[in-house]
Amino acid sequence: xxxxxxxxxxxxxxxxxxxxxxxxxxxxxxxxxxxxxxxxxxxxxxxxxxxxxxxxxxxxxxxxxxxxxxxxxxxxxxxxxxxxxxxxxxxxxxxxxxxxxxxxxxxxxxxxxxxxxxxxxxxxxxxxxxxxxxxxxxxxxxxxxxxxxxxxxxxxxxxxxxxxxxxxxxxxxxxxxxxxxxxxxxxxxxxxxxxxxxxxxxxxxxxxxxxxxxxxxxxxxxxxxxxxxxxxxxxxxxxxxxxxxxxxxxxxxxxxxxxxxxxxxxxxxxxxxxxxxxxxxxxxxxxxxxxxxxxxxxxxxxxxxxxxxxxxxxxxxxxxxxxxxxxxxxxxxxxxxxxxxxxxxxxxxxxxxxxxxxxxxxxxxxxxxxxxxxxxxxxxxxxxxxxxxxxxxxxxxxxxxxxxxxxxxxxxxxxxxxxxxxxxxxxxxxxxxxxxxxxxxxxxxxxxxxxxxxxxxxxxxxxxxxxxxxxxxxxxxxxxxxxxxxxxxxxxxxxxxxxxxxxxxxxxxxxxxxxxxxxxxxxxxxxxxxxxxxxxxxxxxxxxxxxxxxxxxxxxxxxxxxxxxxxxxxxxxxxxxxxxxxxxxxxxxxxxxxxxxxxxxxxxxxxxxxxxxxxxxxxxxxxxxxxxxxxxxxxxxxxxxxxxxxxxxxxxxxxxxxxxxxxxxxxxxxxxxxxxxxxxxxxxxxxxxxxxxxxxxxxxxxxxxxxxxxxxxxxxxxxxxxxxxxxxxxxxxxxxxxxxxxxxxxxxxxxxxxxxxxxxxxxxxxxxxxxxxxxxxxxxxx
Numbered sequence: 001x002x003x004x005x006x007x008x009x010x011x012x013x014x015x016x017x018x019x020x021x022x023x024x025x026x027x028x029x030x031x032x033x034x035x036x037x038x039x040x041x042x043x044x045x046x047x048x049x050x051x052x053x054x055x056x057x058x059x060x061x062x063x064x065x066x067x068x069x070x071x072x073x074x075x076x077x078x079x080x081x082x083x084x085x086x087x088x089x090x091x092x093x094x095x096x097x098x099x100x101x102x103x104x105x106x107x108x109x110x111x112x113x114x115x116x117x118x119x120x121x122x123x124x125x126x127x128x129x130x131x132x133x134x135x136x137x138x139x140x141x142x143x144x145x146x147x148x149x150x151x152x153x154x155x156x157x158x159x160x161x162x163x164x165x166x167x168x169x170x171x172x173x174x175x176x177x178x179x180x181x182x183x184x185x186x187x188x189x190x191x192x193x194x195x196x197x198x199x200x201x202x203x204x205x206x207x208x209x210x211x212x213x214x215x216x217x218x219x220x221x222x223x224x225x226x227x228x229x230x231x232x233x234x235x236x237x238x239x240x241x242x243x244x245x246x247x248x249x250x251x252x253x254x255x256x257x258x259x260x261x262x263x264x265x266x267x268x269x270x271x272x273x274x275x276x277x278x279x280x281x282x283x284x285x286x287x288x289x290x291x292x293x294x295x296x297x298x299x300x301x302x303x304x305x306x307x308x309x310x311x312x313x314x315x316x317x318x319x320x321x322x323x324x325x326x327x328x329x330x331x332x333x334x335x336x337x338x339x340x341x342x343x344x345x346x347x348x349x350x351x352x353x354x355x356x357x358x359x360x361x362x363x364x365x366x367x368x369x370x371x372x373x374x375x376x377x378x379x380x381x382x383x384x385x386x387x388x389x390x391x392x393x394x395x396x397x398x399x400x401x402x403x404x405x406x407x408x409x410x411x412x413x414x415x416x417x418x419x420x421x422x423x424x425x426x427x428x429x430x431x432x433x434x435x436x437x438x439x440x441x442x443x444x445x446x447x448x449x450x451x452x453x454x455x456x457x458x459x460x461x462x463x464x465x466x467x468x469x470x471x472x473x474x475x476x477x478x479x480x481x482x483x484x485x486x487x488x489x490x491x492x493x494x495x496x497x498x499x500x501x502x503x504x505x506x507x508x509x510x511x512x513x514x515x516x517x518x519x520x521x522x523x524x525x526x527x528x529x530x531x532x533x534x535x536x537x538x539x540x541x542x543x544x545x546x547x548x549x550x551x552x553x554x555x556x557x558x559x560x561x562x563x564x565x566x567x568x569x570x571x572x573x574x575x576x577x578x579x580x581x582x583x584x585x586x587x588x589x590x591x592x593x594x595x596x597x598x599x600x601x602x603x604x605x606x607x608x609x610x611x612x613x614x615x616x617x618x619x620x621x622x623x624x625x626x627x628x629x630x631x632x633x634x635x636x637x638x639x640x641x642x643x644x645x646x647x648x649x650x651x652x653x654x655x656x657x658x659x660x661x662x663x664x665x666x667x668x669x670x671x672x673x674x675x676x677x678x679x680x681x682x683x684x685x686x687x688x689x690x691x692x693x694x695x696x697x698x699x700x701x702x703x704x705x706x707x708x709x710x711x712x713x714x715x716x717x718x719x720x721x722x723x724x725x726x727x728x729x730x731x732x733x734x735x736x737x738x739x740x741x742x743x744x745x746x747x748x749x750x751x752x753x754x755x756x757x758x759x760x761x762x763x764x765x766x767x768x769x770x771x772x773x774x775x776x777x778x779x780x781x782x
Contacts, residue, residue, distance in 0.1 A: 037129040041120045041136055045113050048140060052109035052149055055380070057101040059401040063434035065152050066404075066441040069094070069104050071467065074452055077239035080467040081254045084239065085196030086154045099441070104152055111156040112149030115163055116140060122167045123345055126307055127352065135348050141372035143379045144282040144334060150380060154197045155334050161193030162338045165203055166314055169210075172225060173217065183225035184232050191236025198240075198251070199338060202318045204233065206342075209313045214306060250464050266328050275326035275333075282333035283340070284375045286368035291340065294347030307349065314342035386539065403536035403543040408442035410534045411546070415507050418531060422505060427474060428456040431510035431518065433466045435546070439509065449474075449500075456509075459518050474501045475524065507531070509546050517579060530579050532601040533626065549602065550628055551580040551648065554621030556614050556696075557635040558587040562741035564596035567635055574641035578648075583624055584635070585617040615714040618696075622705040630705065634696040640735040647699035647732065656727035658699045659719055660734030661692035690719040690731060697734050701727075 061069070071079055071087035072094060078084055089107050097103035116136050123132035139145055148155045165186050172182035186207075193200030211217045211226070220226050244251050280288050295315070301308045319339035322331040355361045378384055382398045415426055427449055430436035436456040440446065446455040453472045458465075460475035477499050508521055508528070517528050536544040553571065560567075571582060581602045586594050588611035597605055606620055622630055629651050633639045643660060650658040693716055700722065707725035708714060714721075723729045 037133050038120075038124075041117070041133055044136065044140075045116045048116075049109050049113040052112065053102075053106070055150065056105040056109070059101070059398070060404040061101060061104060061438065061441060062151055062401045063404075063438050065104055066437035067433060067467070068152065068154075069099065069441055070437055070454060074471065076243065078243035078251070080250055080464070080470065082154055082251075083195040083198060085157050085192065086152075089157060090152060105150070106152075108152040108156045109149050111160045112140075112145070115156075115160045118160070118163045118167055119341075119345075122163070122170070123348060125167075125170070126345065127349060131348055131352050134352075135345065137369060138287065138348070138372075139344065141369050141376055142283055142287060143372065143376045144337065146376040146380060148334075148337075155337060158193055158197035158200055159337060159341065161189050161196060162200055162203060163341050165189035165193060166341065169207060170310065176217070176220065176225075177223065179223075179225060183229045187229035187232030188236070190229070191233040194233065194237055195240065198255070199318065199335070201237075202321065202338070203314070204230070205317045206314045209317070210310055213309060213313065247470065248464065253464075268328060271328065271330040272323070272326050274330040275323065278330070278333040284368070284372035286364075287372050290351065290365075290368055291343055291347045294350035295343050298346050298350050308346065311342040311346040311349070315339040315346070319343070399538075399543055402538060404438040405442045407534050407536050407544050407546060408439045410536075411439060411507070411509060412443060412445065414532055414534070418507065424505060426505050426507045427501065429474065429506050429508045429521070430456050430458055431508070433458060433468060435509060435511065436468065460520050460524065474506070475499070509534075511546060528579070530581070530602045533581065533604075535626075545626060549579045549581040549626060551575070551578050551631060552621075552625035552627030552629070552702075553580060553582045553631045553633060553644070554585065554618065554625060555582065555633055555635045556585050556587060556617035556621065557589060557593050558611060558614075558617075559589045559591045559593060560635045560741070561589070561591045561593045561596050563635060563637050564593060565598075566740075567637055567641075568598055570637075570641040571633075574644050581625075581627060583621045585621045587611050587613065587617045613712055614696075615710070615712055618715050618718075619708065619710045622708065625702065625705070628702055630700055630702060632696050632698045632700075637740050638737050639695075639697040640737060643697060643734040644699070646734075647697070650730055650732060651699055651701065654728065655730045656701050657704055657719065657722045657729045659690050659693070659729065659731045660695045660697035661690070661731050662695050662736035663733035664736060690729070692731075693717070693719055695734065695736075 068086045068090055071084075072090040075087055075091060076084060079087065090104060093106040094100075094103040097106055116139060119139055120129075120132040120136045123135040140149075148159065168182045168186045168189060172180045172186060175182065190200060190203045190207075193203065207226075207229070211220050240251070282288075283291065295312070298308050298312065302312050303309065316339070318336050322336040322339075325331050351361070351365070355365055382396050411428070415428065419426055425447075428439065430439060436454065436458050440455040443455050448455055450472060454468065457474050458468045460473060461469070463469075506525070508517070510517070522528060530549055533549075534544075534546040535542060553575070555567070555571075557564075568582075575582075581604060583604045583606060584594075584597055585606045586608060588608045594605060594607060597603065604624065606624060608616070608620075618632060621632075629648060631644055631647060633641065633644070639660075647658045647660065696715070698718065704722045704725075704727050707722045707727065708718065709721060719729055
């Protein structure tokens with residue numbers, strides 16, 4: 001056989017050159033497009049980061065942020081519920097920028113920027129630069145991501161390290177079977193994520209599943225890369241494991257409690273629906289729907305394309321774990337946020353070609369991104385809704401970041417005034433971790449009682465309830481120094497121990513809805529006395545109330561100047577030993593009634609511009625009352641304050657409303673007869689069963705006030721309205737005394753006709769009242 005030299009024709013040479021030129025031109029265009037897209041992403045991320053940084057100091061700290069700040073002031077290998085990552089990062093930022101809102105939150109937008117750039121470069125490597133660009137856009141219009149880019153919590157660290165470890169693990173696999181330092185870097189990133197949030201340990205499960213389920217990668221189990229990864233992670237995990245071993249494995253106990261499994265595991269379908277429903281809000285409805293659709297639609301390709309398998313198994317383990325946990329108790333939407341990094345990239349891969357070829361899908365994508373952006377903006381500034389005329393029917397979620405600084409300023413002033421009055425320094429105790437942390441952060445004069453002592457303590461407890469349990473406490477004994485004298489008349493529970501707080505006074509701050517001083521405070525101190533109330537309002541609504549009393553006494557007044565001295569003296573005697581406030585409502589008095597009211601921390605005065613009537617005075621007092629129970633009593637001394645404890649005893653026994661009836665009235669014969677007739681007609685007509693609605697002396701649970709409808713003459717129908725709302729009513733006889741000063745403001749002529757008209761109106765209202773009962777998740781009536 002011979003060999004021949006084949007010379008190409010000129011046409012074939014030209015064709016080859018043309019194809020080469022076209023290929024080079026396309027390559028250059030792609031490179032230019034990629035470069036332009038990369039620049040656009042960097043510009044977008046940097047601009048957004050500058051905007052986020054400028055917003056950091058616009059609100060008070062959320063209480064988790066304040067608590068993490070307390071951690072950062074007391075660095076440790078681990079903490080009650082989390083690893084040390086958040087504390088060390090926050091310590092670094094506050095060391096540079098100071099202990100203020102900007103300093104605490106500085107790294108939240110920085111890590112958000114890092115996560116965005118990682119998302120772009122990873123998506124560009126997997127798909128294309130344009131796909132990476134839109135992945136970054138979608139990420140940054142997601143409400144839950146924007147919250148994490150503003151608040152400094154463990155999630156911004158956790159998400160960043162999870163995505164970084166995903167990326168470096170992919171790079172390690174690309175270089176397989178050659179050895180790559182990316183294995184060690186991946187182990188370090190997973191370890192740092194674990195130190196930020198223990199959920200990041202699930203990334204090891206994802207890594208192992210990818211290696212097992214991809215046949216060509218199973219050989220990695222025979223190579224050192226995987227074991228170096230696990231070894232580096234193990235080194236990172238040592239500090240929190242050792243700390244927990246020294247502290248009764250408290251984090252495991254806490255996580256079990258958070259998951260709702262400490263009382264056993266049950267099947268509650270409603271909790272699963274709540275879990276998924278929260279995700280629709282946290283991720284915005286259309287984005288979450290598109291993401292879920294993309295993940296489900298990609299499942300059939302999980303064994304056909306390695307990219308799909310990789311991304312799927314970096315999302316499923318975390319999501320399945322919290323979905324199963326939600327069968328018993330719904331998990332919060334941020335708990336499984338790590339799953340949505342892989343799911344998000346998977347959804348981009350699923351939708352990308354479809355969106356490019358469909359105008360309708362492009363419009364849908366634009367709407368989804370726009371809705372996500374609007375929800376994100378509103379989430380960060382709910383005042384936009386108020387400016388549009390929207391009123392929150394429930395509490396504004398952003399109230400968690402408002403009112404702490406001003407309330408703490410009031411606490412500090414109260415402490416200063418009391419110290420000047422008592423001539424001694426007070427230490428502070430709060431009823432909960434949240435309040436203790438916020439007050440500790442915003443106190444200008446923190447004055448810790450000793451090394452590592454928190455500026456504000458929480459109520460002593462033998463249980464390990466949070467990180468405060470591991471810090472010095474006001475109830476613990478410390479070793480007495482050699483040669484130091486022991487205080488006399490003291491009993492010690494620990495040998496050679498002494499409690500430096502014995503004999504000292506404290507200022508106890510509690511949330512306004514709680515009715516009683518905790519048992520441990522009452523037995524730990526010789527006595528407790530209410531000294532004031534702190535109330536923060538915003539847009540006319542109460543934002544924060546601290547130290548509300550157990551009992552509020554509402555006293556309507558109109559020209560009762562002669563009665564005031566005796567009335568206050570009798571009220572003080574009758575209420576001795578009760579945590580209470582007294583609200584005097586002056587109904588436009590023209591004498592010196594208001595001037596005769598003695599001031600005190602637990603006395604409040606409401607003044608009307610003009611005389612409006614007893615119903616208005618009672619209603620205003622009930623709306624202002626902060627106690628768990630409210631007592632109504634006239635200011636003319638005809639009601640006897642010594643009956644108040646008897647009314648409160650009935651409330652404690654289960655009654656919702658206690659109405660006093662005057663067993664032996666000290667009025668004129670005509671007044672008694674007309675009152676008896678009026679009561680009989682009214683009781684029969686409204687079916688309230690009350691024999692003496694004209695007796696002002698009543699006690700009711702605070703929630704009963706919501707059943708009242710404000711109108712002139714309402715005070716005559718308080719029992720009918722409250723009973724008609726389904727509350728339990730009882731009557732007890734009370735004392736009645738003759739009027740000592742002034743004269744009655746009522747007569748037959750000024751109330752008979754109006755009371756009759758009102759009676760028909762109340763009867764109609766009761767017949768039209770909505771009446772329903774709710775069932776719980778198990779079907780039982782609540």
